[in-house]
Amino acid sequence: MTRSQLRAARALLGWSQDRLSEASGVSLPTIKRLEPGDGALQTRVDTLMKLQAALEAAGVLFIAENGEGPGVRLRKNP
Numbered sequence: 001m002t003r004s005q006l007r008a009a010r011a012l013l014g015w016s017q018d019r020l021s022e023a024s025g026v027s028l029p030t031i032k033r034l035e036p037g038d039g040a041l042q043t044r045v046d047t048l049m050k051l052q053a054a055l056e057a058a059g060v061l062f063i064a065e066n067g068e069g070p071g072v073r074l075r076k077n078p
Contacts, residue, residue, distance in 0.1 A: 001041050001052055001062060002070055006034065009060040009072045024054035 010020055017035070021028040026047055034041050041048055052062065063071040 001048060003035055003037055003039060003041060005062060005070055005072050006041065006051065006055075009055045009062075012060060012072060012074050013055070013058050015058075020051070020054065023058065024050045026050050 010017070013019075015023070017028060017031045020026070021031055030043070030047065031051075034043055041051075056062070059075045061073050061075055063073065
């Protein structure tokens with residue numbers, strides 16, 4: 001997951017950083033530290049897994065690099 005994907009996933013859901021923190025169990029200061037900038041998230045694997053699991057449970061699909069770049073979208077029926 002990239003920093004841009006994290007921000008975009010939150011935006012698609014209309015979630016604040018606080019809401020993501022509650023849903024994932026990742027501290028708010030950690031989320032605030034991870035989101036700015038570009039590139040891959042630089043964090044522990046368990047933190048990444050918690051963030052991804054919370055976002056996917058809410059309906060986010062992460063799209064891997066496919067020639068056009070990584071991205072996110074919402075499932076049809078979250």
